[in-house]
Amino acid sequence: MKTVEILVIGGGPAGLCAALSASALGAKVLIAERDEMPGGQLVKQTHKFFGSEKQHAGERGIHIGQMLLENAQAEPNIELWTSSCVLSIYEDGVVTIEHAGQHVKVKPERIIIATGAAEKFLGFPGNDLPGIYGAGAVQTLMNVDGVKPAQRVLMVGAGNIGLIVSYQLKQAGVEVEAVIEGSSKIGGYLVHASKIQRAGIPVLIKHTILEAYGDGQVEGAVIAQIDECWQPIAGTERKIACDTICLAVGLSPLTELAWQAGCEVAFIRELSGHVPIVNECLESTVPGIYCAGDVSGIEEASAAMVEGRLAGLCAAVSLSYGGAAAQTLIDDAKQELDELRAGSMGIHIREGLEKMALKSGQPKSEDDTLKSKSFAEIKSTLISDGIATADDIAAILPTPERFAKGPIAIAECFQEIPCNPCVKACKAGAITMPGDINDVPVVNGALCNGCGLCISLCPGLAIVVVDQTYSEDMAIVRLPYEYVPLPVVGTLATGLDREGNALGQFEVKKVTSGGKKNMTYTISLVVPKALAMDVRGVSVV
Amino acid sequence: MRIEAHPVLNFERGEKITFFYNDKEVEAYPTETIAAALHAAGVRKLGESPELHRPRGLFCAIGNCSSCFMIVDGEPNMRVCVMKVRPGIRVEEQKGKGVIRT
């Protein structure tokens, strides 16, 4: 039997970070990853991550995954097994793994379960027809395998996965007919919703799928509006012709191994299902078994990375590695998690963790500042469709005097989400957040010189630069762009409004690359002054 | 169909290979899973469900759900969504739970 100090189960964002932090303190770590390629779901995340610099915000998930993997491969204390699926954890602490086609036993001193999650399934007639896929499955097909997964898609669910995958489908040249959402609010980040609305993909709240139809595979779906009790409203049914239906209706933590190991598991709705009860160090009720990432509650990958780091540190410290300095690292990780969860979108996670703390018998010391913090409630219809209203815009509109002075950045970022690359991007110090990274950015017109660096660095693609001084009647709008083909300088491109409607053909003045890794282009369009606050997208198709 | 131009990704697929799907030759790239290669060739039905014989395709594409079971080189219950395609392999639709080879 093979012995090891720390066995990390799963080589995704949480697992890799756990292995890296534990090995950095000197612990010997074995990672067992079931796939051929470590990185978990980072390998298909082509969008830029939110959060702060500490969680690599502003970098694309695929690049973060590559970096973590390279670091793990370069670390002599880490042994990385791929195509190695952990099958079981037994009461005596023995773990069995299917490794290189063999059934092997490993006896670790500590285990970190970082198995992630699985996509939820949904019950409706025809729900097993070929062509009904998890949204993540479609993301794998297109972003890992490079296969065009569909021609026309109906997306079910407007959480971050539904919104992000819709955008990525559009980037791969696939038409998304609509994103439907049962709730009356968009569950994901509004900047993601705004991005797809600009691309002409409607987001329909209070809608559900009634059935899928097709002979042998999906040919379409029937959707309908639903009432307050989530019942379909008669007469609102309509058919949507599509060859693929993507389900983005949430994730379920993959907890089988935690159950097998005897960890106490509880259903906590806010954490998306059954989760192992863990303490502040992410140790489960079975001493020596830690859980990190989606397995102990569904969150963003940035939180999973910090959880992994925290679990790795705690597991290594419990094996007497690290000394006094380790405590500082542990405190830092805890503080980062608090920060990521402190915003308006972190409310349910905080509620879920409070329930968990009660169950673990370690009620968290109430953070009064957080408890009493009020969040700027989004009162406009922006919350239900992702389209900023005239009032939303008016609130951030620079004064006519400021416009007269030259180009200025306009951050159409209205929701308190954990994200601050724009603050870091601004060399002039013009973009600030009054409080923590969850605040909305404020552009100081006196300091902003309209350089536009922030445009391609905003992970939400929510910043534009408007120059009302370009000529007598024309203004320049500089916009982020992540599609193919690229607009060509000197030719005309279609300017789109916030709902994806064409506003006219405008001259492309400049096309600037964001750089090799950033990959977001900035397109300068010459538009009539009156449209400068309306043109928010570019299309050359 | 495959994605040729993409704003963020550059697919390095390597040399084209072929394999067999229900005895028909299908083109693929070694970087692809069997499920992805079939999908690119327009094959979305991978088998039939065990009792009701309903057509089945993949669902999760990361080895969680077992919806994509096919017979590969005579061996049933292969998760083709996480299995890379190899030259000359013979992939067949699986109808039911598979039988032990004798």
Add this chain to the structure above:
Amino acid sequence: MTSKDNEIMICRCEDVTKADILQCIADGYHTLDEIKRVTRAGMGPCQGRTCRQLIAAELAKHYGVSMEDVLMTTFRPPVKPISLGALADAYETRKDWSLE
């Protein structure tokens, strides 16, 4: 139950529909474990990853309890199918691993 419940797949692995689940509940089965044993829902190769929560939701709805109060099934090794060959090999080649 509606006429279309037999077209709603709950357990993909074992072909168990919503109609089957509702019939079980109507027959008086009231735990996931019972339904699993009667229908095989959750006993297929994915071991309930896809269907478990859907069945639990039906039980919660029928009995008017929260999901928290729906008893889960027992989780047994292994989490994914493994060939008998691999298990047999482990026995043959166990000398490769330092035995304590």
